[in-house]
Structures are given as structure tokens and as C-alpha cells.
Amino acid sequence: MSQLSSALESGFHGIPGSSHAGPKSPDFRLSLVAMTMALAAVATSASAQVYGPHFTATPYLGYSMFGKHVNLEDKIAFGGRVGFFPVRMLGIEAHYGMLSTESMHGSPIFVADRVANRAPVTADLRTYGVDVIVHLIPDGAIVPFVLAGWQESKFERDPDGAIQNEHPTYENGPEIGAGVKFRASPRVALRADVRDQIWTFNSPPADDPPADKMNHNLMLSAGIEFALGGSVILPDADGDGIGDKKDRCPDTPLGARVDADGCPIDGDSDGVPDGIDQCGGTPIGARVDSRGCPADSDSDGVYDGLDQCEGTPAGATVDGRGCPADSDGDGVFDGIDLCASTPAGASVDATGCPLDSDGDGVVDGVDRCPNTPRNVRVDVEGCPIEVSERETELLDTGKITVRDINFETAKSTILPVSYKVLDEIGTILVQWPQLRIEIGGHADARGSDSYNLELSEKRAGAVLEYLLSKFPGIDRAQYTSKGYGESAPVATNNTVEGMAANRRVEFKVLNTEVLKKEQERRKLLTK
Numbered sequence: 001m002s003q004l005s006s007a008l009e010s011g012f013h014g015i016p017g018s019s020h021a022g023p024k025s026p027d028f029r030l031s032l033v034a035m036t037m038a039l040a041a042v043a044t045s046a047s048a049q050v051y052g053p054h055f056t057a058t059p060y061l062g063y064s065m066f067g068k069h070v071n072l073e074d075k076i077a078f079g080g081r082v083g084f085f086p087v088r089m090l091g092i093e094a095h096y097g098m099l100s101t102e103s104m105h106g107s108p109i110f111v112a113d114r115v116a117n118r119a120p121v122t123a124d125l126r127t128y129g130v131d132v133i134v135h136l137i138p139d140g141a142i143v144p145f146v147l148a149g150w151q152e153s154k155f156e157r158d159p160d161g162a163i164q165n166e167h168p169t170y171e172n173g174p175e176i177g178a179g180v181k182f183r184a185s186p187r188v189a190l191r192a193d194v195r196d197q198i199w200t201f202n203s204p205p206a207d208d209p210p211a212d213k214m215n216h217n218l219m220l221s222a223g224i225e226f227a228l229g230g231s232v233i234l235p236d237a238d239g240d241g242i243g244d245k246k247d248r249c250p251d252t253p254l255g256a257r258v259d260a261d262g263c264p265i266d267g268d269s270d271g272v273p274d275g276i277d278q279c280g281g282t283p284i285g286a287r288v289d290s291r292g293c294p295a296d297s298d299s300d301g302v303y304d305g306l307d308q309c310e311g312t313p314a315g316a317t318v319d320g321r322g323c324p325a326d327s328d329g330d331g332v333f334d335g336i337d338l339c340a341s342t343p344a345g346a347s348v349d350a351t352g353c354p355l356d357s358d359g360d361g362v363v364d365g366v367d368r369c370p371n372t373p374r375n376v377r378v379d380v381e382g383c384p385i386e387v388s389e390r391e392t393e394l395l396d397t398g399k400i401t402v403r404d405i406n407f408e409t410a411k412s413t414i415l416p417v418s419y420k421v422l423d424e425i426g427t428i429l430v431q432w433p434q435l436r437i438e439i440g441g442h443a444d445a446r447g448s449d450s451y452n453l454e455l456s457e458k459r460a461g462a463v464l465e466y467l468l469s470k471f472p473g474i475d476r477a478q479y480t481s482k483g484y485g486e487s488a489p490v491a492t493n494n495t496v497e498g499m500a501a502n503r504r505v506e507f508k509v510l511n512t513e514v515l516k517k518e519q520e521r522r523k524l525l526t527k
Helices: 002-010 026-041 389-397 416-429 449-470 496-502 512-516
Strands: 054-065 075-085 090-102 122-135 142-156 170-185 188-201 213-228 399-402 437-442 479-485 504-509
Touching (some): 122 170, 399 416, 416 449, 437 449, 449 504
Parallel strands (some): 437 479
Antiparallel strands (some): 090 122, 122 142, 399 504, 437 504
16 A cells, blocks of 8 residues: 555656646546545445355446556556455455557657657557455445455557567556445445556666666546345344344344344243243233243132242132132131131031031030030030920920919000010020910909900910010911910819919910920930
């Protein structure tokens, strides 16, 4: 490049005395070079290009600007170049070009006598050579390059033999240059370059320039470069569509979607990239398998990683944290519990159903008398119910006879002193809802039969109404009331004691067959 600079600085002055002007003007040549170097300086960002070993072919049009000691007119040239680039930065290129020109002073291609005026002669030049090319910014959309190599020019005779068989017929030497490529597409680029083709004239026969003097010939050219072979796809080792050079995550799994930097996108942040993730939208914190699908090892509907109570039994109902619910507090979870609403404290089996070991109807854990004999009636605490004399009377005789229910004289109004007796009877009767009961009123023989019959009817009805009002568990349909007056005495009416025995209220069982089923059980009842 220093030789090229020297050539530019020397100005490539025209030959004295020659009428040749214009193209060998230093201003013109320097402008072309400056333009080329300015284009190279704006090389910017990377673009799509050809990767891997490939060939290039470049037809070009140029302009040859000969050195001041070369006896040839500057002319337009054309030709082509063929290159091979094993890598993007470095390649080797051969070129071949042609131009037709004429001498300015006679036949020698060098100036032996600057003073002598000789008639010009025509000549055809064939230029060829080979260069090593180095791309300075191989990934750019605009690629500056430098080159260096060897070139030779062959001078063909004029058809009429104007150029004599003079020596040398060939001129050759090194060449250096620089240029820029503008990529229009991955395989097509506009190209401009400038080359310094150096010739050396030997003496003799030349006495001017001196022996071994180098002459710099400038070739400006522009063409279209075509790339053949290789691949326009950027090398992409992980196949994510982002070239290795730009890929900040070079080991992306195959199939994963990536961002502009080649890094996997994970929309639900479960550690499995989108594109591979078969279960998008996984809740944050849930553990997933290799497919990105949440795991639920206890199948309770709450994913592992979010489940705060892992190992929940299958079928159990859980809350949002994955923890089982136990509404009745019996230790068997809802969803598995076949007996919901178990009383607090009750012992239950594996299905959540209360146990009743003694079969008394009061569940274990609540039963304060856990070893009650079978078929014995018990209270709410599971303990046997005491059987009163009146209940024994009912079971033995099929009726309860009461003589201490008192009414106002000649009326059916029950005196409060009798409430305790009626409450005791009501408590007994409510435990036997299957019995049909008749409440019968009986009187002594004092008064007329009609009076006693009506009064006993009213008093029996008053007793029934009291029991119905005090004991809601008594079914009215199972009860009747009837007045017997003095028609069914149980003692003589001639004595005070006998009349007292005849004044009574009887609670008589009408469906006595029900009582027969209780006869065997009665022996087990605790008095």
C-alpha cells in the first residue's frame, strides 16, 4: 500500500510535450480513489451473506491509468475475475482483462526519448494475474477489502505490424490494491476497487528511466460480483434460527422458541422453553416434567410445588393449598368420609362412619356406658334408661291407671298439682310412638249418669289436650279420648274408698299386639 500511496502522491504526471490530457490529471485520479475509500469507510452492520467455501465470478469495467514513463494512452478496459473463498475473510482471485490503446510517441511502450516526436501506434493489451484478497469486515453489508498479488500484461502486435518486435513483449510485477463491496443480496454485490500494477523497465535498451525503475500503473474498476456455492444461511449449531455469531444461548434445545438473541422464551417460567412446553400457562411455582406439564403426585388437583400437603389420600377434598378438609373433625377427610357430620368425639372406622360397639344407638367415643346389653333402651349418653312403675304397668297390663289427677269441682279444668303426674306419663308415652292410646275418663256413682258421662268426657279430653301441648312428639292421630261416666266401676260405690277407686283416668293401649314384642325385652330393662 505504501507503493500505491507513493504513486498517488507522484501525481501520475503526463508526458512532456504530449497533447494527452484529462484522465492523467492528478485531481481526477485522486477524486476516484477518495470516493472508493469513503465508500469503504461507511461499512456497517452485518447482513445476510454466503457462508462456507464458495466461488465468486465478477465481470467488470475499468479504466487504466498508465505511469508517466509508459508510452500508452489511458483507456477503458473490461474483463472478469474468478475467486475462491474457503472462509469469509480470506480468498484467492484470478483476473483477466483487455483494452485497446495507442502509444503517444512512436512504438516503444516506455519513453526512451522524451523530446523526439514520433507518430503514435496502436496496441492491444491482455492483462492477467492472481491476488490474495482479505475482507476487513466480512460480516458487513458494506465490505472493505485489500489485495496483493502478481500481474502481467501482454502486448499484442498491431495488425499492420506497427509495433515492432521490441523487448520486452511482456511487462509484469507485483500489484496491490483496495476496494469495497456493497451487498445487494447474499449472492450479489456491487464492487469497486483500485489497483497499483507495478512494472519495471530494465536497461538496456532503456536509458530513461534508469535501470530497474518501477512504474506505477493505476487500474480503477467496478463490477458485479456473483457468489456460487456455499450457503446463505448463517451457521446455526443449535438450529434455533439465530446464527452462531449472534446467538447468546448457543445450546438451545431443538424446537424451543427463542428471542432475537437466540435465548429460549419461557412464557410460564416453568423452566421448559415455549415450543417444547406442551402445557403452557403452568402456574408459577409448580413443578413440571420434561414436557413442561405440571405434576400432581397425590392427584388432589393441586400441583406439586404449590401443594402444601403432599401425599393427600386419593379422593380427599382439598383446599387451594392442597390440604385435605375434615368438616366433622373425625380424622377422615371429606371426600373419603362416607358419614359426614359425625358427632364430635365419636370414634369412626376408615370410612369415617361412627362405631357403636354395644349397638345401643349411641356411638363409641360419645357413649358413656359402652357395654350396655343388647336391646336395652338408653339415654342420649348411651346409658340404660330407668323404667318407672307406671311404664312397667303399661308393659304388663297394657294400660296406666291414674287416680291422682285432680280437677276443679264439677269442672274439667286440671289443677296444677296434677301437672307433675301428667308430665311423668307424657314422658313415658312419647317413648312409645307406635302405640295407639285411648284416654278414658271414669267417675263414681254420685250424680246422674248423664252428668257423670259428660263430665268424664270433658276431663278425658282436657288430659289429651294437655299432653299434646306439652309433648310435641306425641302424634295426635295415635290418641283418642272417651268418657265412661260411672259405667265401668272397679270398686263399690257404697264406700268412700270405693268411690275414690272409681274416679280415675286410664291410658289404655288399643294395639296390644305391639306390647307382645316388648315382653321379652322388658326383663332386660334396668329398674
